[in-house]
Amino acid sequence: MFLLSLAWRSLGNRRLISVLTAASIALSVALLVGIEHVRMGVRESFAGTIRGTDLIVGARGGTTQVLLSTVFGMSMPNGSVSWGTYERWAAHPAVKWTIPYALGDAHRGHRVIGTTAAFFERYRFRDQSVTFSSGRAPANDREIAIGWDVAARLSYAVDSQVTLAHGLAAVSFAQHEAHPFTVSGVIARTFTPIDRALYSTLEGLTVMHDDEAASGGLMMGPPPEARALGEKPPITAFLVGTKNRFETLQLQREMNEDQREPLTAIIPGVALQQLWQIIGSAEVGLRLVALFTVLVGLIGMVVALYASLESRRREMAILRAVGAGPRLIVSLLVLESGLLALVGAVGGVGLVYAGITVARSAVEARFGLALTLHPLGATEWAYLAVVVSAGTLVGVLPAWRAYRSSLADGLSPKL
């Protein structure tokens, strides 16, 4: 206890250098633990974006692309799925419900999704369904529901007028001005890509394109006269809920082997795992960077301890002169480095929690990433144990050097 008090007060006597050393460790640890928190947050957010959907079906192509374009509003869809094919699979005996997705238009950088009322009834994220903070779901081909971020960013509310643009690009010169929409409702915040999208009825998108073609403006997909009377335009994907989860794999196989139209049916959880494997190497890279930062922090601590030894030769010599043995001197310096590492580690974790507390709203609003304040996981505890142990061990070197220094030199003033 006396040794601990001595070490603590000795550190306090060199407050500035101690604080700077602990701060460098804290920043390294914050980076290490922060990356782990963000990594888990990203995974939780991604995994929580879609729940209860057994299959996502799109045109034949990459599984990740189907997942990203449908659920996360990223990347381009593989292609289109005919309405007939959609209806055929919707009527499959194993299928309980379906949600059609039609992508292809945007509004000021936000994707517009044509869907049906099933989306608002069936879609689940983090075990919650889509609700409205104001208004309601679109009920006709002139209405559109908007996500929370869209409303906030563009200052839209119920009854605002919205004109869609052709394509998914952020900037488009092809506006569907002949068919403006009226905002029917603002979807309550979900912290998922839903917040950044607009949802119209499938009919709304069809009529919009038909109106545009009739007015001699933009023309999308097959011209109205090319489609059979009453035939709906193709969609880009559809979500499927099965009656029995055990039938999901069989259904997926059947869809992937569809002889009439090539499809890609993915199980969201499996596709997410594949996605993690793809970005896993990036995570490893980030961890390596963080570990090197910790290493640099520890080297900085050795440098600081070594540098302080010169000015502490006298202090060490006095302690030896009044009876401190080699074990005590070494223990004192090792304890000091251990304390610095411990304070740095605790400070680093504190920084991460404080950072998440302060920035979580901004991060959620800006990136749709729901960072949660969860207790440290096994990996994070392991990191901290390594940092504190390494921090303690690196104290041995300067400690031994301190003890080996001449006692007489330390007791005499040096010129």
Add this chain to the structure above:
Amino acid sequence: MSSTTDGAGAPPRPAAELRDVRFAYQGGCDVLDLPALTIGRGERCFLHGPSGSGKTTLLGLLAGVLVPRTGTVQVLGTTLSALSSGARDRFRAEHLGYVFQMFNLIPYLSVRENITLPCRLSPARRARLRGVDANIEAAQLAARLEIAELLDQPVTALSVGQQQRVGVARALIGAPELVVCDEPTSALDSDRRDRFLELLFARCDEAGSALVFVSHDLSLATRFQRTVALPELNTAAGREMVG
């Protein structure tokens, strides 16, 4: 490590005994060449000499801070040069009190903590208090050195004279058998110097401690049982002037 206990009936071993001691700082020639010097148990020895005559070097050898190039330094029957560095540290903690010329206090500790430091660092020194709490012993010493009201002050807040007295109290706590003082009165006024010497002598008498006292102030010599002029003993003196 040889025993420090005298055998029954045998004459008591001297507090310190130096034989044919030669010492040189690294890379230099001998600064101390001492054929023989014996300090008896409980003896008060006044050591003087001009700067560079080897006074501080001699004290360093007696305290085991320095090790002779040749010859032997025995303190309480123990040959210090035969001990490892760590063992010398422990021996010093248990048996010696050292008042440094430069005070050598720990700047981040209070007066009380500096005084009790030897007892906290060495169980053997603590055992010499015979059950008395180190803080109580420190308070008694501080009272006699007129620094009782400063016990909880940081030593950095003290004047030079007060710091000197803290250094003295630290050396005296636990009644060590040998007390070496390197110009301890240099920072004291004459009143305080006299009271300090009274306390020093009283404490040494109580504990039976031998005292080796270095000073330039020759007027103090009459208060000691024995006076040693180091230049007369040190045959290396004058070859190179080192303090």
